[in-house]
Amino acid sequence: MRRSALALPLLLLSACTPLPDSYPVPPQRTQGDAPDPEPMGSMVSFSKGNGPQHIISDFLNGPPDQLWRWTGEKPVVRVILKDTSNLRMRVGFAFPDQSHKPLLPITVRYYVNNHLLDTVVYKQSGVLEFRKAVPAEWLQPGPENYLGCIISPVYVAEGDGTKLAMVISEIGLEKND
Amino acid sequence: MGAVLYILLGWLLTVLACYAAGALLLSRMAPLWSRQEAVALRFISGAGVYGVLIFLCGLLPIYSRALFVAWPLLLAAAAWRTGAFRLPEESLPDLPAAHRRILWIMAPFAVLYLANAMAPEVSPDGSSYHLGLIAKYYRDRTLTPITVNLYAALSQGMEMLFLSAFSIGRHSASALVHFTYLLTLPWLLLCFARRYAMPSAGVAAALLVFCSPVVGLDGISAYNDVAAACLYFALFQLLRRMEEHPEARGLWVLAGVLGGAAYGLKYTLAPALILAALWIGWLHRRRALCPLAVLSASALPFVAPWIVRNTLWWHNPLAPFFNKWFPNPFVQPWFEAEYRLHMAKYSLTSFTQLPLEVTVHGASLNGLLGPIFLLTPLALLALRTREGRRLLLAAAFALSTYPSNIGTRFLIPALPFLALALGQTLSYVRWLPFAVVALHAALSWPDVIPAYANRWAWRLEKIVWKDALRVRDSEHYLVSHLPAYPLTRRLDELVPPGRRILGFGQIPEAYSNRDYLVAFQSAEGNRLRDIILTPLVLESQPTRRVRLQFPSTRQKKIRIVQNRNDPGGQWFVTEAHLFSGDREIIRSPHWRLRAQPSNYNVQSAFDNSFVTRWASEEGRYAGMFIEVDFGENETLDHVDLTLSPDQPWDTFHVEVPGAAPASWTRLQTQVKMTDLVAPVGLRRAAIEELLLRNIEYLITAESDYAAADFYQNRAIWGLEPLAEAGAYRLFRLQSTAEYQNGGKERK
Numbered sequence: 001m002r003r004s005a006l007a008l009p010l011l012l013l014s015a016c017t018p019l020p021d022s023y024p025v026p027p028q029r030t031q032g033d034a035p036d037p038e039p040m041g042s043m044v045s046f047s048k049g050n051g052p053q054h055i056i057s058d059f060l061n062g063p064p065d066q067l068w069r070w071t072g073e074k075p076v077v078r079v080i081l082k083d084t085s086n087l088r089m090r091v092g093f094a095f096p097d098q099s100h101k102p103l104l105p106i107t108v109r110y111y112v113n114n115h116l117l118d119t120v121v122y123k124q125s126g127v128l129e130f131r132k133a134v135p136a137e138w139l140q141p142g143p144e145n146y147l148g149c150i151i152s153p154v155y156v157a158e159g160d161g162t163k164l165a166m167v168i169s170e171i172g173l174e175k176n177d
Numbered sequence: 178m179g180a181v182l183y184i185l186l187g188w189l190l191t192v193l194a195c196y197a198a199g200a201l202l203l204s205r206m207a208p209l210w211s212r213q214e215a216v217a218l219r220f221i222s223g224a225g226v227y228g229v230l231i232f233l234c235g236l237l238p239i240y241s242r243a244l245f246v247a248w249p250l251l252l253a254a255a256a257w258r259t260g261a262f263r264l265p266e267e268s269l270p271d272l273p274a275a276h277r278r279i280l281w282i283m284a285p286f287a288v289l290y291l292a293n294a295m296a297p298e299v300s301p302d303g304s305s306y307h308l309g310l311i312a313k314y315y316r317d318r319t320l321t322p323i324t325v326n327l328y329a330a331l332s333q334g335m336e337m338l339f340l341s342a343f344s345i346g347r348h349s350a351s352a353l354v355h356f357t358y359l360l361t362l363p364w365l366l367l368c369f370a371r372r373y374a375m376p377s378a379g380v381a382a383a384l385l386v387f388c389s390p391v392v393g394l395d396g397i398s399a400y401n402d403v404a405a406a407c408l409y410f411a412l413f414q415l416l417r418r419m420e421e422h423p424e425a426r427g428l429w430v431l432a433g434v435l436g437g438a439a440y441g442l443k444y445t446l447a448p449a450l451i452l453a454a455l456w457i458g459w460l461h462r463r464r465a466l467c468p469l470a471v472l473s474a475s476a477l478p479f480v481a482p483w484i485v486r487n488t489l490w491w492h493n494p495l496a497p498f499f500n501k502w503f504p505n506p507f508v509q510p511w512f513e514a515e516y517r518l519h520m521a522k523y524s525l526t527s528f529t530q531l532p533l534e535v536t537v538h539g540a541s542l543n544g545l546l547g548p549i550f551l552l553t554p555l556a557l558l559a560l561r562t563r564e565g566r567r568l569l570l571a572a573a574f575a576l577s578t579y580p581s582n583i584g585t586r587f588l589i590p591a592l593p594f595l596a597l598a599l600g601q602t603l604s605y606v607r608w609l610p611f612a613v614v615a616l617h618a619a620l621s622w623p624d625v626i627p628a629y630a631n632r633w634a635w636r637l638e639k640i641v642w643k644d645a646l647r648v649r650d651s652e653h654y655l656v657s658h659l660p661a662y663p664l665t666r667r668l669d670e671l672v673p674p675g676r677r678i679l680g681f682g683q684i685p686e687a688y689s690n691r692d693y694l695v696a697f698q699s700a701e702g703n704r705l706r707d708i709i710l711t712p713l714v715l716e717s718q719p720t721r722r723v724r725l726q727f728p729s730t731r732q733k734k735i736r737i738v739q740n741r742n743d744p745g746g747q748w749f750v751t752e753a754h755l756f757s758g759d760r761e762i763i764r765s766p767h768w769r770l771r772a773q774p775s776n777y778n779v780q781s782a783f784d785n786s787f788v789t790r791w792a793s794e795e796g797r798y799a800g801m802f803i804e805v806d807f808g809e810n811e812t813l814d815h816v817d818l819t820l821s822p823d824q825p826w827d828t829f830h831v832e833v834p835g836a837a838p839a840s841w842t843r844l845q846t847q848v849k850m851t852d853l854v855a856p857v858g859l860r861r862a863a864i865e866e867l868l869l870r871n872i873e874y875l876i877t878a879e880s881d882y883a884a885a886d887f888y889q890n891r892a893i894w895g896l897e898p899l900a901e902a903g904a905y906r907l908f909r910l911q912s913t914a915e916y917q918n919g920g921k922e923r924k
Contacts, residue, residue: 019492019506022769022806023779029786029866061880143715159632 042079042145043090043172054078056146060162068094068169075165076148079172084139088131089117089147092170095125099155099164108166109150112173113138133176147171180647184295187245187346188353191227191338192220194249197256198230199223202434204261206427209418212264214368217361221411222431224404225438225479227252228337232482235320235337245344269371276380279611282618283363286388289623293637294356294397295645298348299658301683303399306698308348308687311340316690322490324507325699330496332483334441335401348687351399358404359396363387365410366593373417373564378600381610385596388614388621390636391544395586397637401443402589408439409449410593413571416456423460429468432457433475441479444498445578446590450476452574501795506777509700510795511747520582535585539626539634544585546592548629549617556598568598659685663902664876668693671899671907672874679705679867680876684905694872701870704778704789708866709875711788712859713883716823719751719787722851727831727844729757729814736802736832736841737816744796748827750782751790752819753803757812767808773801787856788863790821797827819853860894864910872910879904 044054047067058072081087089112100106110117110130115138120130139145151165199219203210210218227248234244256262272280298304306328314320323329339351346353363383370379386392386406396403412435419428436450457472458465487496493503498517500510524541525531531542532551539545556572559565575591603610619625623637630636643649655662661684668689672678678693679702686693696706711717725737735755739748755762764783772779775794782791782803793801816831828848835842867875875896877884887896888906895911 019777021776022771022804023776024766025764025768025770026780026784028764029784029789029862 041172042081042087043170043174044077044079045170045172047169056148059168060164068167071149071151071165071168072163073151073154073165074148075168075171076146077171078143079145079147080143081139081141081145081173084136084141086133086176087136087139087173088133088176090170090172090174091130091149091168092127093130094127094167094169095122096167097125100166101125103153103155107152111146111148111150113140113146134173139173145173147173178647180651181295181645184346184349184353187342187344187350188357190246190249190345191342191350191354192357194227194252194341195224195338196220197223197249197252197261198226200256200261201252201259202226203431204256204259204263206430207425208265208267209422209425209428210265211267211269211368211372213269213364213371214414215265217365217368217407218411218415218431220357220361221407222434222438224338225334225408225434225441227341228334228438228441229478229482231337231341232320232333235314238317238319240315240318240340240344242344245341248341269368270374272367272371272376272380276376279380279614280367280383282384282614283387285622286393286618287360289637289640290356290359290393290397292640292642292645293394294352294359295349296641297644297651297654297658298352298399298687299655299685300352300394300398300400303352304348304659304685304687305683306686307336307399307401308339308343308351309685309693311336311343311351312687312690313692314340315344320486324490325694325701327497327508327698330487330491330493330508332441332444334438334479335404335443339399348399352397355395355400355404356397358407359387359392362392362396362403362407362410362593365407365414366597369410369414369417369597375564375597375601375604377604377607377610378597381600381603381614382593382596384614385547385549385599385617386592388618389547389550389592390539390621390623390626390634391546391585392589392592393621394544394635394637395589400586402586405439405443405446405590406593408435408442409446409571409575409590411435412439412449412453413567413594416453417567419456419460426468426471429457429471430475433472433477434479436472437476437479440476441483444495445581445587448574448577450480452571504774507700509703509775509792511792512697512700512703517581520584521580523583525583531583535588537629538631539585539636540631542583542585544635545626545630546585546588547617547621549613549620550595552613553595553599555602556595558602559598562601565598565601568594568601572598655685655688660903661685661878661905662688664900664905664907665689667900667902667907676873677871678874678876678907679709679872680878681706681881682878684876693876700794704781705867705870705872707790707792708788709863710883711790712863713886715855717749717790717821718855718859719790719819719821720853720855721820721822721825722853723818723820723829724849724851725816725818725829725831726847726849727814729812730833730844731810731812732833733808733810734804734806734834735813735816736804737818738800738802738830738832738843739793739797740799740828740830741797741826742799743826744798746797746824747795748793748797748801749790749821749824750803750818751787751821752785752817753782753805754817754819755805755811755813756815756817758814762807762811762813765808769806769808771804771806773804779803786862786866787819788859788866802832822852860890861916864895864916865913868910868912874899875908875910877906877908 046069054077056076056078058075060070089110095106105121105123107121109119112134118132154163154165156163196219199222202222203219310329338354342350342354363386366383367379370376392403412432415428415432422428432453436453439446439449453472454469457468461468484494488494491507492505497508500508500513534542536546536550537548560569572591572594579587600610603613623639626636644654665684665688668691672691678691680693681696683695694702696702770779770783775792778791781789830846831844832841833844877887895916896908897911898906899909900907
């Protein structure tokens with residue numbers, strides 16, 4: 001005990017050692033050979049659990065097993081494309097009756113890579129779907145494809161003032177068959 | 178009921194130790210204070226002394242319950258034996274009867290506060306780092322060097338007192354120590370008012386401060402802001418007294434003790450010491466050298482422990498701040514910059530929101546002073562009086578650090594001064610102070626606050642006697658106030674001692690005996706977060722190769738230099754490979770690697786891992802470099818940097834040693850950029866890397882970025898879910914062998 005008591009102040013002082021001026025090469029890592037699942041695709045589907053890694057902005061958090069997400073007024077996702085030809089944008093969404101019926105009509109503008117794809121005025125609430133072909137020249141192979149909507153008006157939750165624009169279950173690009 | 182006795186014992190013994198230490202200290206000085214002032218001064222100055230004593234004990238592995246029972250008894254015995262407990266003869270003039278009666282408004286608040294202070298500790302910072310850190314010290318029986326939590330680098334004078342109480346009565350006893358300051362603060366204000374004949378202003382100020390919702394809530398929690406206010410005001414009181422006795426050496430000493438203890442309590446109180454020095458300088462003018470020397474020498478024992486500790490353990494005397502001045506591997510300058518930015522703004526979109534946020538709404542800035550404090554600008558009318566000018570000067574000093582953290586509770590140290598000045602202004606109309614404080618008290622009562630404040634305002638809710646007296650099981654109270662508590666409690670059962678757990682946010686770690694590492698609280702944590710999120714964040718993945726081609730050369734050293742100036746962002750290098758033609762120059766154990774800045778992290782660019790990367794950590798500036806010393810001459814003609822794509826505008830060149838010593842010559846460098854496909858296997862690689870860094874468990878909250886991915890793709894990560902409680906999950910990181918066997922082999 002006495003020895004450890006003496007050792008401790010020395011240990012404290014030893015902590016004062018200056019940082020090294022240079023370092024050796026560290027042990028080399030071997031790259032794991034386990035394949036990752038396709039981290040992203042062209043369709044974001046919360047029901048398939050691949051939503052979170054696509055979200056860029058304005059989606060409200062939800063539990064991992066939730067099949068849909070509330071969005072704010074400008075939700076944006078990113079998708080990966082291998083091929084840009086013959087694609088359409090599809091959005092599976094809903095305006096809940098209780099909150100959104102009083103807001104009707106609701107205008108939704110759909111964007112693909114900052115190009116306005118369409119403006120739709122919805123006069124009914126409930127489960128809805130949007131589909132429209134996307135010009136190939138608006139798209140590029142790879143992960144830099146952004147899909148978004150601007151919704152107006154939006155429901156403002158009482159109390160905390162959270163803006164709830166629509167409930168999205170799926171959003172993305174798919175073959176225009 | 179046994180728990181309640183321990184709580185009370187822990188609290189009272191700690192307070193006794195503080196009071197006795199203060200009595201011993203003050204008994205060495207000529208009594209220039211009344212008996213009423215002496216009571217408060219003994220506790221406040223003694224708390225500083227006892228804090229240093231506990232710090233010094235922590236240099237040896239002797240923290241134990243016996244120690245913290247023995248110290249108070251020894252100090253009390255010494256004070257008793259030497260007659261230090263005797264109170265001075267002088268007594269302050271009594272308050273008028275009407276003023277005394279109005280003070281009864283405090284009674285229901287005192288009951289509310291006492292009950293909540295005794296109830297299980299549930300404050301966000303108290304239950305996480307304030308008590309989490311001292312719980313670890315107590316487990317380890319010593320002041321363990323903790324460099325993975327930036328809050329451990331702050332001065333911990335208050336935590337030392339918490340530790341004393343915690344050893345006996347656990348969390349609630351610690352909170353009650355702070356509650357003692359909450360009781361002391363209005364007492365100090367009343368003493369000042371009685372001495373300087375301003376009873377109405379004093380009573381008004383005492384009530385304004387004591388009933389303020391944020392003061393009450395802070396004061397019943399294991400925080401330190403109310404203690405800070407007490408120290409500041411006690412120091413001011415001494416300085417004011419010094420005007421009447423400028424040659425009293427005892428006042429110089431005591432001012433140094435309080436000023437030093439203020440720094441030891443909270444960094445943001447450093448201006449208190451400057452105020453004391455300026456005050457003394459102003460009083461003594463050309464003869465100020467001696468009193469200033471006494472002041473400094475008295476403050477030194479209270480300031481030095483923290484500076485020395487931080488110099489030794491954090492390589493930065495002012496850690497966790499000023500990391501650009503004192504580069505160290507524990508807190509990154511970029512993080513400090515972001516942290517400061519956040520603390521200076523919180524979620525406000527405009528500073529015009531500030532007055533209503535801190536007085537009425539109480540959500541964005543964590544707490545409210547009460548709507549009456551919207552009258553604070555009227556305090557400026559006190560400038561017309563001598564006392565008012567002094568009070569407002571002290572308030573200005575106390576507010577000088579507020580812009581660095583605009584949380585409401587950071588206004589508390591200035592509040593006593595402002596409240597007294599406001600009280601003085603209100604006193605021009607005879608009944609007005611009483612009407613205002615009565616209204617303030619009514620508006621500050623927990624049942625009334627929801628009528629005007631934000632529903633998410635940080636505030637007390639009710640008197641919780643059943644929880645305070647442990648009539649109801651503490652677990653119920655803790656679960657209902659701390660969402661992460663259920664999982665935290667299970668850590669002791671699910672995680673073996675000594676294993677490290679990584680998480681992205683604070684949990685009430687004071688209720689666990691395991692080592693929990695919060696990602697944002699240290700450089701190591703930030704690096705671990707970068708590693709584990711790389712598989713999910715495209716911007717962090719190594720998908721860009723930059724080839725730096727130069728004429729073939731034979732050199733012993735080479736530097737890769739970045740050319741762009743940009744204080745935002747960072748320069749990241751995932752991997753650096755060196756080539757001669759098609760042949761890669763194999764990394765040799767004889768190589769020495771250097772980088773400027775962030776030298777300590779340079780190995781990350783040479784570890785062959787796609788999930789670790791070297792980061793400049795303090796923005797970009799032209800000339801920052803990574804250097805390789807081969808130890809012998811090597812022929813090479815290009816360097817391949819594997820980079821993440823979040824730095825598309827950076828340009829680089831290569832340098833080699835010049836003819837003159839220590840000079841470097843720029844080589845003609847051609848830069849070619851190629852996009853790469855992100856490597857597969859990043860998720861597992863990240864887990865392997867965490868395991869190498871002794872992280873074996875992971876806690877995620879539902880709100881964490883990518884929390885869903887950890888769960889849904891747990892088989893790919895190699896994460897075994899161990900427990901789930903509310904929005905929180907605990908995973909165990911599978912070892913390589915387990916992972917290769919599909920998670921079946923568990924060591």
